[in-house]
Amino acid sequence: MRVSGEKLDDQQIIEKIMRSLSARFDYNVVAIEERNDIFTLTFEGLMSSLCSHEQQMNKRINSTKLEQALQSKASIGGHGG
Template sequence: MFRLIKKCEVAKDAWEILKTTQEGTAKVKISRLQNLTRKFENLRMKEDESVHNFYMNVMDFANSFDDLGEKLSDEKIVRKILRSLTKKFDMKVIAMEEAQDISTMKVDELIGSLQTYESSVNERIEKKNKSIAF
């Protein structure tokens, strides 16, 4: 990076070079945002994926948006997660949407609730599989 700004005499010039290098020009930035938005919209939880791993994927996208100057709100992230979960979470999602105000829910609150539900479902499946084995 230093090589890019070594000859700059004014901090503003150095800043503009670094900013353009990281974000790209306005057209490149818009293109990156559109591409990122498309990928984010298509993101779905895989059947064998844990809530934690899916959450990490979503947050990677949120950080990428942040890097391009677009901050995703908690509400947008919460809504994305809720509509992208696998079918085994359908009943939990319905219950949460009816019982809570999704627009004010924090992401970590949602993830904690989903992980608790996931553990419970996985425990029941494990018990069922053990009883079938005997």
């Protein structure tokens, strides 16, 4: 946006990014807004928070997939005897 000549401060950029996030980040956006961090948050701070949230979500997804695979394996192995 800045490259195209648009003058934006960090707060405006942060607000635009937060509005454009998918529903997957809704809780994170609400938490930031509730703490009123939007006025003191830096771009780097926002990106760090979003990356951390995404890593946590990916861990949960991978953990759930592993649990499902183990349950499937256990149920298949239990019926073979």
